[in-house]
Amino acid sequence: MKIYCHKMTHYRPFLSDVVLQVLSFVAENERTNIRQRQAEGIAAAKAKGIRFGRPPKPLPENFHNCYQRWKQGDITGTAAAKECGMSLATFRYRAEIYENAKLL
DSSP states (O other): OHHHHHHHHHHHHHHHHHHHHHHHHHHHHHHHHHHHHHHHHHHHHHHTTOOOSOOOOOOOTTHHHHHHHHHHTSSOHHHHHHHHTSOHHHHHHHHHHHHHHHHO
16 A cells, blocks of 8 residues: 555646646636637727726816916916916826817
């Protein structure tokens, strides 16, 4: 009986490696299927016109005035952003969008 147990312990690492490889294969296939279903769902939603992400906040009422004064150099970007109640990065981002919209 000891010889039989000794032979089985010799195959244990091999069997555990095979089991791990099979489980890894199954998990990888499942991840691939999930990504494919997700991509299909996103494509279907976009085809219906559904928008993703957080809806943008409307511009403050004083944005145009602050933007004009900033563009003329009367106030700094930091001051304009503070008057509009937003960060400087957000002010610059919204100003760029505002400029592009005016050009259209």
